[in-house]
Amino acid sequence: MASLSVSRPSHIFSGRLPAHSKPRMSGPTRIRMSLREDGPSIAVVGVTGAVGQEFLSVLSDRDFPYRSIKMLASKRSAGRRITFEDRDHVIEELTAESFDGVDIALFSAGGSISLEFGPAAVARGTVVVDNSSAFRMDENVPLVIPEVNPEAMRNIKAGTGKGALIANPNCSTIICLMAATPLHRRAKVLRMVVSTYQAASGAGAAAMEELELQTREVLEGKPPTCKIFNQQYAFNLFSHNASVLSNGYNEEEMKLVKETRKIWNDNDVKVTATCIRVPVMRAHAESVNLQFERSLDEDTARDILKNATGVVVIDDRESNHFPTPLEVSNKDDVAVGRIRRDLSQDGNKGLDIFVCGDQIRKGAALNAIQIAEMLL
Amino acid sequence: MASLSVSRPSHIFSGRLPAHSKPRMSGPTRIRMSLREDGPSIAVVGVTGAVGQEFLSVLSDRDFPYRSIKMLASKRSAGRRITFEDRDHVIEELTAESFDGVDIALFSAGGSISLEFGPAAVARGTVVVDNSSAFRMDENVPLVIPEVNPEAMRNIKAGTGKGALIANPNCSTIICLMAATPLHRRAKVLRMVVSTYQAASGAGAAAMEELELQTREVLEGKPPTCKIFNQQYAFNLFSHNASVLSNGYNEEEMKLVKETRKIWNDNDVKVTATCIRVPVMRAHAESVNLQFERSLDEDTARDILKNATGVVVIDDRESNHFPTPLEVSNKDDVAVGRIRRDLSQDGNKGLDIFVCGDQIRKGAALNAIQIAEMLL
Numbered sequence: 038m039a040s041l042s043v044s045r046p047s048h049i050f051s052g053r054l055p056a057h058s059k060p061r062m063s064g065p066t067r068i069r070m071s072l073r074e075d076g077p078s079i080a081v082v083g084v085t086g087a088v089g090q091e092f093l094s095v096l097s098d099r100d101f102p103y104r105s106i107k108m109l110a111s112k113r114s115a116g117r118r119i120t121f122e123d124r125d126h127v128i129e130e131l132t133a134e135s136f137d138g139v140d141i142a143l144f145s146a147g148g149s150i151s152l153e154f155g156p157a158a159v160a161r162g163t164v165v166v167d168n169s170s171a172f173r174m175d176e177n178v179p180l181v182i183p184e185v186n187p188e189a190m191r192n193i194k195a196g197t198g199k200g201a202l203i204a205n206p207n208c209s210t211i212i213c214l215m216a217a218t219p220l221h222r223r224a225k226v227l228r229m230v231v232s233t234y235q236a237a238s239g240a241g242a243a244a245m246e247e248l249e250l251q252t253r254e255v256l257e258g259k260p261p262t263c264k265i266f267n268q269q270y271a272f273n274l275f276s277h278n279a280s281v282l283s284n285g286y287n288e289e290e291m292k293l294v295k296e297t298r299k300i301w302n303d304n305d306v307k308v309t310a311t312c313i314r315v316p317v318m319r320a321h322a323e324s325v326n327l328q329f330e331r332s333l334d335e336d337t338a339r340d341i342l343k344n345a346t347g348v349v350v351i352d353d354r355e356s357n358h359f360p361t362p363l364e365v366s367n368k369d370d371v372a373v374g375r376i377r378r379d380l381s382q383d384g385n386k387g388l389d390i391f392v393c394g395d396q397i398r399k400g401a402a403l404n405a406i407q408i409a410e411m412l413l
Numbered sequence: 414m415a416s417l418s419v420s421r422p423s424h425i426f427s428g429r430l431p432a433h434s435k436p437r438m439s440g441p442t443r444i445r446m447s448l449r450e451d452g453p454s455i456a457v458v459g460v461t462g463a464v465g466q467e468f469l470s471v472l473s474d475r476d477f478p479y480r481s482i483k484m485l486a487s488k489r490s491a492g493r494r495i496t497f498e499d500r501d502h503v504i505e506e507l508t509a510e511s512f513d514g515v516d517i518a519l520f521s522a523g524g525s526i527s528l529e530f531g532p533a534a535v536a537r538g539t540v541v542v543d544n545s546s547a548f549r550m551d552e553n554v555p556l557v558i559p560e561v562n563p564e565a566m567r568n569i570k571a572g573t574g575k576g577a578l579i580a581n582p583n584c585s586t587i588i589c590l591m592a593a594t595p596l597h598r599r600a601k602v603l604r605m606v607v608s609t610y611q612a613a614s615g616a617g618a619a620a621m622e623e624l625e626l627q628t629r630e631v632l633e634g635k636p637p638t639c640k641i642f643n644q645q646y647a648f649n650l651f652s653h654n655a656s657v658l659s660n661g662y663n664e665e666e667m668k669l670v671k672e673t674r675k676i677w678n679d680n681d682v683k684v685t686a687t688c689i690r691v692p693v694m695r696a697h698a699e700s701v702n703l704q705f706e707r708s709l710d711e712d713t714a715r716d717i718l719k720n721a722t723g724v725v726v727i728d729d730r731e732s733n734h735f736p737t738p739l740e741v742s743n744k745d746d747v748a749v750g751r752i753r754r755d756l757s758q759d760g761n762k763g764l765d766i767f768v769c770g771d772q773i774r775k776g777a778a779l780n781a782i783q784i785a786e787m788l789l
Contacts, residue, residue: 228757230702232608232687232700234610234689248648249632252628252632252648253632256628256629256632268737268739269739272693272739273693273737273738273739274610274691274693274698274738275737276733276735276751276767280733281730281731281733284754284756285751285753285754285765286756294757307757307758308756309702309755309757309763309765311608311702311765311767313698315610315650315691316693318648322650322689324608324687324689324700326685326687354661357643357652357654357656357657359651359652361644361651362649362650363644363645363648363649374652375652375661375687376661378660378661380660380670380684380685381604381605381606381683381684381685382683387685389661389685389687391652391687
């Protein structure tokens with residue numbers, strides 16, 4: 038993942054399904070339609086990171102149109118070369134001036150970079166799609182999952198000279214709400230109890246490398262290298278490394294609580310979450326228990342999810358085939374399974390579901406680029 | 414784990430804490446008090462398995478008294494030698510006659526072996542402590558966690574010539590109820606939503622070996638060997654491999670639902686569970702959301718748990734130190750942390766907790782031997 042070419046992670050950590058939900062042209066007959074004069078000028082901030090690399094991957098996969106692309110990173114990476122869509126690019130150091138003439142900037146370089154350079158970009162007329170948590174709860178900033186609440190950003194377009202900020206939700210929130218929202222629309226979720234199984238990728242490329250390194254070390258009987266996390270990750274799991282607040286929830290859990298309310302525009306929805314890191318590379322899983330206002334039987338729920346955009350149902354009880362992180366790795370769709378009536382609730386007002394989604398893709402880069410597509 | 418000596422698994426999969434809650438004597442000054450004429454005659458059924466091996470480990474650690482011990486296994490293993498407490502033993506083939514003169518038999522050889530040989534042992538006056546699910550829901554068989562419901566077996570003693578069956582609960586149930594019961598006693602649990610993070614060991618020693626082998630293969634870029642499970646386990650997780658029933662719950666989940674009711678002698682308690690296997694060796698974790706009848710604030714809950722037998726509280730918010738499977742591996746106590754008021758419930762009637770326990774030890778062998786101790 039440290040490589041600067043736009044490559045997939047090693048196949049060993051990929052699932053068995055075809056790589057993309059969307060059919061792709063390939064080989065010499067493919068005509069690149071993405072580099073074109075009527076496209077926006079774009080910038081990628083944090084291009085050397087796990088999500089930054091995935092931005093490039095997704096832009097290319099979706100033939101996102103652009104007339105120019107700037108690769109921005111810290112001073113440390115400036116001057117290095119990067120190949121994107123068969124062209125060489127030089128990574129530039131991020132400054133406020135980087136955004137002169139940029140229509141859309143995709144940010145994934147951490148909250149402090151977003152806080153510093155996001156407003157500078159907006160002041161220059163750039164629409165910023167920000168993957169950090171810096172602006173998510175700002176009431177003037179839309180927090181958007183395109184399949185869920187596209188209306189929140191309906192007045193924002195690129196290339197008008199008018200800058201704006203749009204926040205990409207937290208990965209766990211996106212993956213959870215991709216599955217919960219179609220059910221919420223039908224039966225109204227009153228309360229949601231979420232337990233997560235979160236991948237290394239949420240802590241960045243270095244965390245993925247540390248998991249792999251530690252696993253090798255442990256198998257060789259060596260003490261594991263603990264730089265990113267303060268404890269052994271290989272063959273272990275632990276409470277999410279985000280800071281724990283005075284109410285006992287960690288920040289990751291509170292994102293699920295608060296972002297759900299904002300995205301659903303429903304301050305009454307009750308959410309609790311327990312966020313756990315598991316030794317998996319790049320896709321999150323979530324066990325979600327739902328309480329509804331209105332009845333919703335499991336067969337209807339399954340049909341609703343089968344028809345939901347960006348969702349695939351994997352729910353084969355007979356062969357015990359349900360979503361796994363590996364199977365959704367490098368995939369666009371969020372997979373849902375284990376759909377069943379909750380025995381602990383009366384009637385048909387409760388469901389249990391199990392959801393998996395690629396943390397780097399739909400949990401971050403894909404969602405941001407879907408937002409960017411709505412700006413065109 | 415396939416070794417027939419009574420050894421710990423490799424240190425690489427063990428936690429950092431001292432190995433046992435209970436202080437041990439060691440070295441040449443230690444006097445063995447376990448082999449003695451006034452102890453019961455015991456038999457271990459399934460002695461070559463992961464739990465069978467742990468039976469021996471725990472018997473030795475706790476200086477369980479015995480005047481003789483029979484090592485029983487399938488015909489395939491019969492004749493092999495096994496060293497236990499510095500003496501050589503020959504593994505015998507399990508037959509109905511094996512139980513002649515045996516006071517206590519510890520069974521962990523799967524449900525069908527228990528169904529076939531459990532009653533035969535009882536007929537010979539043996540008290541059987543059975544780790545399988547064969548008799549758990551039989552209304553004539555006590556289902557016991559010694560810290561929770563010792564009264565369920567108060568009329569059963571060893572060496573009286575009167576045989577009996579006692580069932581050891583499912584590992585996930587034991588670990589969950591070790592933490593939930595002290596809170597239940599104070600505030601009465603009305604509903605419990607459980608999501609598990611289950612280790613390889615629950616599927617036996619071969620599953621632990623497969624996880625290790627697959628991990629090596631995946632790191633070398635080779636396809637993973639899938640014999641025990643039908644899909645990649647290394648760097649992945651999946652819905653528990655138990656059969657899925659017509660209500661959509663798998664058998665493991667229904668054990669949590671039904672065994673809780675029986676152990677608490679409370680047919681009204683509402684439980685739902687989602688059981689997931691994670692790539693961890695030998696300790697389970699569980700995220701448990703609790704709804705109470707009466708108020709219970711988190712500080713009181715923490716104090717109750719600190720004073721509960723067999724429970725250790727690891728709940729350091731500042732340093733983000735909470736229970737992990739690795740830290741409880743090879744330990745007796747169940748660890749509880751992330752104790753906090755559930756924001757999604759009104760008042761003080763809801764709590765979230767996170768529990769870890771060694772699946773082979775308290776989840777199986779230790780609990781069974783604690784039961785056996787109560788027979789003396």
